[in-house]
Amino acid sequence: MAGQPLLEIHDLSKRFAQRAGREPPPWVIQDLSFTVGEGEFLTIIGPSGSGKTTLLNMIAQIDSASGGSVRFQSQIAPIADPKALNPGLSCQIGYVTQEDNLLPWRTTLRNVLFPLEVQGRLNDETRAHAQMLIRAVGLAGFEDHYPHELSGGMRKRASLIRTLVYDPPVILMDEPFGALDAQTRAQLQEDLLRLWDLGRKTIVFVTHDIAEAIALGDRTLVLTRAPARIAGEHKITIPRPRDIRGIMTHSEFGPLYQRIRAELQ
Amino acid sequence: MATLEGSPDSNGAIRGGRAGALMRERGDQLLVLVVLIAIWQALSMIYGVYWIGSPWGVLVRFSEGVLKGELLRHTSYTLWEAVAGFIIGAVPAAALPFLLRRRPIITAILDPFMVGGYGAPKLALAPLFVLWFGIGIESKVALVAITVFFIVYFSALAGIRSLDAKLVQMAQVMGANERDVARHIVFPGAVPYIFTGLRIAMPYSIGGAVIAELISANRGLGYLIQLGAMNFDTTGVFVALVAVTCIVIVGNWSVNVVERRLLRWRPPADLKLETGA
Numbered sequence: 001m002a003g004q005p006l007l008e009i010h011d012l013s014k015r016f017a018q019r020a021g022r023e024p025p026p027w028v029i030q031d032l033s034f035t036v037g038e039g040e041f042l043t044i045i046g047p048s049g050s051g052k053t054t055l056l057n058m059i060a061q062i063d064s065a066s067g068g069s070v071r072f073q074s075q076i077a078p079i080a081d082p083k084a085l086n087p088g089l090s091c092q093i094g095y096v097t098q099e100d101n102l103l104p105w106r107t108t109l110r111n112v113l114f115p116l117e118v119q120g121r122l123n124d125e126t127r128a129h130a131q132m133l134i135r136a137v138g139l140a141g142f143e144d145h146y147p148h149e150l151s152g153g154m155r156k157r158a159s160l161i162r163t164l165v166y167d168p169p170v171i172l173m174d175e176p177f178g179a180l181d182a183q184t185r186a187q188l189q190e191d192l193l194r195l196w197d198l199g200r201k202t203i204v205f206v207t208h209d210i211a212e213a214i215a216l217g218d219r220t221l222v223l224t225r226a227p228a229r230i231a232g233e234h235k236i237t238i239p240r241p242r243d244i245r246g247i248m249t250h251s252e253f254g255p256l257y258q259r260i261r262a263e264l265q
Numbered sequence: 266m267a268t269l270e271g272s273p274d275s276n277g278a279i280r281g282g283r284a285g286a287l288m289r290e291r292g293d294q295l296l297v298l299v300v301l302i303a304i305w306q307a308l309s310m311i312y313g314v315y316w317i318g319s320p321w322g323v324l325v326r327f328s329e330g331v332l333k334g335e336l337l338r339h340t341s342y343t344l345w346e347a348v349a350g351f352i353i354g355a356v357p358a359a360a361l362p363f364l365l366r367r368r369p370i371i372t373a374i375l376d377p378f379m380v381g382g383y384g385a386p387k388l389a390l391a392p393l394f395v396l397w398f399g400i401g402i403e404s405k406v407a408l409v410a411i412t413v414f415f416i417v418y419f420s421a422l423a424g425i426r427s428l429d430a431k432l433v434q435m436a437q438v439m440g441a442n443e444r445d446v447a448r449h450i451v452f453p454g455a456v457p458y459i460f461t462g463l464r465i466a467m468p469y470s471i472g473g474a475v476i477a478e479l480i481s482a483n484r485g486l487g488y489l490i491q492l493g494a495m496n497f498d499t500t501g502v503f504v505a506l507v508a509v510t511c512i513v514i515v516g517n518w519s520v521n522v523v524e525r526r527l528l529r530w531r532p533p534a535d536l537k538l539e540t541g542a
């Protein structure tokens with residue numbers, strides 16, 4: 001399933017800047033290397049505080065690295081210098097953050113249109129695409145609602161399609177469904193897989209939930225506690241389309257779950 | 266589907282409840298007004314209308330003033346000074362922190378001067394402004410503008426500083442440039458703060474105009490107050506004070522209306538906290 005590596009992470013390391021009068025901070029991530037193939041759905045699982053958000057921030061270039069490199073389509077991105085950062089790598093890397101980060105003064109529709117607007121790509125065709133996505137995630141009828149008038153699940157959906165709408169080749173997702181109830185979460189996982197099936201984007205999906213990592217990914221990386229290193233890597237060959245709610249009953253699921261759990265200890 | 270706080274019917278129900286609460290509130294306010302007028306009446310009966318004009322007398326004179334156009338003319342002078350000064354003070358005050366957003370050093374250098382300007386009793390400047398700008402409208406507008414400027418400047422600055430860095434990062438990831446960030450994130454985020462400043466500054470603008478008129482003018486509500494006091498005409502003074510109060514109430518109401526239109530996106534609780542409603 002994985003084609004040519006689209007994203008190559010090599011010896012990536014991070015420690016945050018020292019604050020006056022404090023101990024030098026520990027390494028959050030140390031010498032982390034992995035690749036992501038074109039069209040691959042990679043899940044990364046790690047305990048809370050293991051540096052997952054920090055990792056995605058560096059790949060998205062909203063935070064600098066203390067060492068190592070990130071290559072996109074074999075092009076090296078200068079991410080050591082905080083001033084040279086290019087957030088989103090010129091709209092090629094989308095990022096669905098842990099919080100929804102919707103603009104509170106914009107309605108659902110105008111939030112979803114925001115990236116198209118700032119990229120100067122707002123036209124009838126892209127508008128129609130946005131409307132299609134809004135319907136696909138069940139937000140039809142809520143186009144004119146402000147974020148505070150939406151439920152948590154609806155805000156998540158809006159923030160998800162706000163990134164899908166401009167079609168970046170790579171999408172990073174940081175525990176996007178972490179704070180939701182089980183029912184909404186399963187629904188959104190299904191929505192995500194359905195949408196992904198339409199376009200087969202390259203996705204790097206971070207989670208602390210083993211079942212979610214298995215259910216969604218083509219491959220999963222297991223991270224240790226900080227400093228994050230790779231404790232294990234597993235191909236997931238459960239055929240697609242997958243039945244999210246019934247995935248636990250698949251023969252591959254149980255053994256994989258146990259192995260990942262052991263690696264997380 | 267998740268449950269929705271904002272679904273049309275539940276919204277309707279909330280509004281219905283609110284309308285009822287609002288009616289009760291208005292009723293209670295009327296009661297307070299009646300009590301205040303009763304106290305006023307009692308005081309004027311105790312001390313005599315020579316010292317405290319009676320509510321009825323004030324009402325009669327007020328109506329006469331309105332009908333003859335005399336009171337309206339003075340009110341509109343004061344209002345005009347207040348509005349002009351308000352705009353001349355508020356616009357640069359709201360714009361300055363915005364323009365200096367990327368220049369923290371300049372902002373820091375200006376800070377003690379701004380704090381000084383904010384804290385200094387501007388009304389004490391009124392005599393100076395009369396010397397510099399004469400007894401015409403200019404000295405009043407200048408006093409109002411400088412009073413409004415410092416209040417709005419600090420509100421706007423707080424608005425710029427409240428900026429959520431995560432929203433900016435998200436916008437940048439989606440391809441927003443510096444101008445987009447300023448226009449779509451920094452500015453809308455600062456608007457509620459600017460409005461807080463405008464709401465606080467509004468009565469000061471009318472007060473500033475009146476005080477400047479008290480010191481030296483041949484028209485305006487401040488002049489009427491001064492005239493009334495000189496002629497031992499307390500009823501005349503009260504008539505002018507009632508007119509001042511009316512324009513403050515109308516001004517406050519106008520700011521609220523504009524604010525409510527522009528800030529529809531805010532959860533109602535936020536608005537309530539701020540207006541203290």
Ligand SMILES: Nc1ncnc2c1ncn2[C@@H]1O[C@H](COP(=O)(O)OP(=O)(O)O)[C@@H](O)[C@H]1O
Binds near residue numbers: 048052
């Ligand atoms: N801005 C920061 N400054 C200092 N330390 C930070 C900062 N952000 C995160 N950390 C530290 O880095 C570690 C990893 O954080 P994070 O990447 O958020 O983990 P995760 O997303 O896996 O829960 C934590 O120990 C956290 O305290």
Ligand SMILES: [Mg+2]
Binds near residue numbers: 052098174
């Ligand atoms: Mg995190």
